Amino acid sequence: MQRNFNLIYNGSAAIRILKLAVRAAQVRVEQWANCVWCWIPGQFSRFMSKAQFKAEFVNFRRAGAKGLTVTPHSLTAGSYAGRTTIRAKLYHSRLESLV
Numbered sequence: 266m267q268r269n270f271n272l273i274y275n276g277s278a279a280i281r282i283l284k285l286a287v288r289a290a291q292v293r294v295e296q297w298a299n300c301v302w303c304w305i306p307g308q309f310s311r312f313m314s315k316a317q318f319k320a321e322f323v324n325f326r327r328a329g330a331k332g333l334t335v336t337p338h339s340l341t342a343g344s345y346a347g348r349t350t351i352r353a354k355l356y357h358s359r360l361e362s363l364v
């Protein structure tokens with residue numbers, strides 16, 4: 266069985282939404298037309314709203330961005346560097362003009 270990776274609809278998000286202490290590898294998540302089907306070992310399978318997953322995605326990303334400091338790159342215009350305070354990881358980004 267092939268599983269596709271999805272940033273929004275995944276087992277980790279389902280665990281965070283349901284506030285469970287289960288490994289994400291054990292959770293099976295399938296995206297359906299209007300909902301998301303989740304199966305967690307030892308519990309009933311359940312249908313969950315896509316809106317719950319989208320809200321969890323936004324909240325999770327916002328929480329991760331709180332520890333990010335962004336500074337303009339000194340040598341290149343339109344280039345920025347972001348550094349996380351938690352893992353001290355460095356990210357580089359360049360903004361291009363759309364005009």
